[in-house]
Amino acid sequence: GQSLxxxxxxxxxxxxxxxxxxTYQTSGFYGLSWYQQHDGGxxxxxxxxxxxxLEETGRFSSFLSRSDSxxxxxxxxxxxxxxxxxxxAVSAGANNLFFGTGTRLTVIx
Amino acid sequence: xxGVMQNPRHLVRRRGQEARLRCSPMxxxxxxxxxxxxxxxxxxxxxxxxxxNIIDESGMPKERFSAEFPKxxxxxxxxxxxxxxxxxxxxxASSPVAGTNNEQFFGPGTRLTVL
Numbered sequence: 582g583q584s585l586x587x588x589x590x591x592x593x594x595x596x597x598x599x600x601x602x603x604t605y606q607t608s609g610f611y612g613l614s615w616y617q618q619h620d621g622g623x624x625x626x627x628x629x630x631x632x633x634x635l636e637e638t639g640r641f642s643s644f645l646s647r648s649d650s651x652x653x654x655x656x657x658x659x660x661x662x663x664x665x666x667x668x669x670a671v672s673a674g675a676n677n678l679f680f681g682t683g684t685r686l687t688v689i690x
Numbered sequence: 691x692x693g694v695m696q697n698p699r700h701l702v703r704r705r706g707q708e709a710r711l712r713c714s715p716m717x718x719x720x721x722x723x724x725x726x727x728x729x730x731x732x733x734x735x736x737x738x739x740x741x742x743n744i745i746d747e748s749g750m751p752k753e754r755f756s757a758e759f760p761k762x763x764x765x766x767x768x769x770x771x772x773x774x775x776x777x778x779x780x781x782x783a784s785s786p787v788a789g790t791n792n793e794q795f796f797g798p799g800t801r802l803t804v805l
Contacts, residue, residue, distance in 0.1 A: 611792070612792055614792055623781060623797060623798050624733065624781070625796065626793040626795070629792050629793065668733070672792050677735055677738055677746055678723070678733075678792075680725075680732040680733045680734070682731060682732040683731070683732050
């Protein structure tokens with residue numbers, strides 16, 4: 582089976598940097614994805630890491646260490662609109678995604 | 691290019707009725723996935739389909755739930771004899787044949803309320 586752990590809540594100040602960690606246990610592993618979901622909205626794709634290292638896309642970066650079964654999402658220059666839930670998800674085979682329970686990020690002025 | 695479409699957006703059913711949720715994937719996408727999300731929780735994988743085939747239904751409850759993706763028309767998630775515990779948001783996602791980054795595109799969801 583699959584299990585993922587991420588913090589349930591994080592609060593950060595506008596303009597700051599925040600890191601959301603994700604550890605996983607899975608019987609098969611193809612990659613780690615991150616999705617953003619605003620209240621009442623649909624999840625939207627942020628990033629995908631299949632190999633170790635850092636992937637950067639604008640203000641967001643994602644990191645993966647396969648040997649440690651660990652990844653993180655880094656958000657820089659936080660804006661109020663970044664307040665949302667962030668989910669890590671593992672691809673364990675085929676195209677299926679197994680999601681963590683999400684981290685609710687609150688950005689304060 | 692329209693995104694993933696789901697309807698209805700909101701559905702109210704009484705216990706024992708049937709719920710039918712529809713999903714039209716993005717144009718050119720042949721893979722469809724259904725997820726269920728309870729309030730304040732993550733998305734739980736239910737089923738993965740390609741046209742006319744169920745690829746993985748390991749997340750589907752054994753009874754009352756079924757899914758299809760016919761050759762023509764939208765994918766359908768069907769819940770028979772609904773119970774209060776079925777109240778949740780049901781999201782459909784789609785992906786192209788061979789995505790390189792494993793991205794799935796989500797629809798706006800159907801919020802099912804069982805009275």
